[in-house]
Amino acid sequence: xxxxxxxxxxxxxxxxxxxxxxxxxxxxxxxxxxxxxxxxxxxxxxxxxxxxxxxxxxxxxxxxxxxxxxxxxxxxxxxxxxxxxxxxxxxxxxxxxxxxxxxxxxxxxxxxxxxxxxxxxxxxxxxxxxxxxxxxxxxxxxxxxxxxxxxxxxxxxxxxxxxxxxxxxxxxxxxxxxxxxxxxxxxxxxxxxxxxxxxxxxxxxxxxxxxxxxxxxxxxxxxxxxxxxxxxxxxxxxxxxxxxxxxxxxxxxxxxxxx
Numbered sequence: 001x002x003x004x005x006x007x008x009x010x011x012x013x014x015x016x017x018x019x020x021x022x023x024x025x026x027x028x029x030x031x032x033x034x035x036x037x038x039x040x041x042x043x044x045x046x047x048x049x050x051x052x053x054x055x056x057x058x059x060x061x062x063x064x065x066x067x068x069x070x071x072x073x074x075x076x077x078x079x080x081x082x083x084x085x086x087x088x089x090x091x092x093x094x095x096x097x098x099x100x101x102x103x104x105x106x107x108x109x110x111x112x113x114x115x116x117x118x119x120x121x122x123x124x125x126x127x128x129x130x131x132x133x134x135x136x137x138x139x140x141x142x143x144x145x146x147x148x149x150x151x152x153x154x155x156x157x158x159x160x161x162x163x164x165x166x167x168x169x170x171x172x173x174x175x176x177x178x179x180x181x182x183x184x185x186x187x188x189x190x191x192x193x194x195x196x197x198x199x200x201x202x203x204x205x206x207x208x209x210x211x212x213x214x215x216x217x218x219x220x221x222x223x224x225x226x227x228x229x230x231x232x233x234x235x236x237x238x239x240x241x242x243x244x245x246x247x248x249x250x251x252x253x254x255x256x257x258x259x
Contacts, residue, residue, distance in 0.1 A: 002055035010153065010259040012179070012249065016050045018066070018073050018221040020157070020181055021057050025150035027114035030060045030085075031157050031181065033078035034071075034224075041071040043189060045226040051254030054081050062087045062113050065102075066124065066159030068094035069141040072187075072225050073160060089119055091144040093136065105144065108173070117150035122170050124161035131193045147174055153259070156212060157181040160199045160221070167208045176213035179259055183221035184208075184235060185228030202234035206242040216259055218249045 005013070008023040015021065018032035035054040039046045054077060063085040068074050074082065079098075082088050088102045089111065095104030105111065105121035113119050124143040131139040147170065148155040156170055156177045171177065184205035187198040199221060200208060209217045219235050222228050239248040251257035 002053055004059040005052070005056050008256055008258060010151070011256040012181070012218050012251075012259060013052070013256050014218065014220055014251070014253045015052055015057075016048060016253055017046070017224040018160070018183055019050065019078070020218065020220050021060070022148065022155065022181075024148065024153065024155070025114060025117050027062060027117050027150065028057070028060045029062045029064055029113075029148065030057055030081070031064045031146070032066055032073045032159070033063060033081040034073065034075045035077035035081060036075040039075065041075075043191070044070065044072050046072070046075065046224060047226050048224040060085050062089060062119070064119065064146050064157065065090040065094055065098070066145065067091060067126070067141055067143040068097045072227070087113065089121070089146070091121065091142050093142040107144065114150070117148065120147045120149070121145070122147055122156070122173075123166045124159045125163040125166055126160045127162055127193050127198050128196050129163065129165070145170070153178045155179040155181065156214070158183050158200065158208070160187065162197055162199055162204075164204060164208060164211060168211050171212050178214065179216045179218065180209060180212050180214035181218045181220060182208055184219045184230065185222035185225075186230035187221070187227050188229055189227055202230040202238035205235060206238040206244060209239070209244055209247055210242065215247055216249060217247050218257065223253070
């Protein structure tokens with residue numbers, strides 16, 4: 001059996017798709033676990049498996065799920081991983097979908113995790129500002145981002161958010177962000193909003209980094225699925241063109257970046 005990866009004092013590991021492991025202050029968090037092999041889910045097609053397997057992160061203390069509605073943020077193996085975790089934090093609607101053990105946090109609601117760490121849910125919008133809303137008033141579906149605070153560091157994980165306005169509100173609430181984990185593959189689905197972006201594009205990710213004042217930016221959710229239209233090359237060009245390439249973390253998937 002695979003042993004869990006050694007813990008880091010402060011580390012970020014991109015697994016693939018939206019999945020990122022974060023070690024901080026003795027707590028291991030995993031965001032939006034997706035551990036299936038390449039799979040055709042119909043509307044969404046996974047074309048690459050994870051860079052590390054689920055067992056390598058099975059000692060996670062907390063799993064953060066931005067939303068449980070879409071397979072590219074919570075696939076079959078990822079759902080099993082999330083439900084097996086000691087704590088599972090998500091938005092209220094996804095908590096109802098996931099059932100017993102899932103804790104739903106409303107926007108700006110906080111909870112303590114581990115010894116001295118705090119997770120706060122923050123607003124996110126999974127599509128354009130003028131996108132048609134569902135019966136509950138959400139664009140595409142209910143999604144949340146998360147802010148993690150521990151050991152003097154503030155980490156912002158956008159989830160599948162396409163709104164720079166909401167990113168600015170996070171900056172206003174928390175001040176400068178030390179580490180930003182941005183979902184930035186410019187996800188598009190032809191049947192949704194005429195194919196307009198459902199998540200940040202590469203250029204909007206570079207703008208988000210500047211709005212946040214983040215000195216360290218990890219970009220996720222840009223590989224592994226067919227519906228991403230901006231990959232690592234586009235991200236690198238966007239950060240270079242903006243003059244902030246030094247902020248972009250270029251550590252390969254499956255390797256720890258030590259913050």
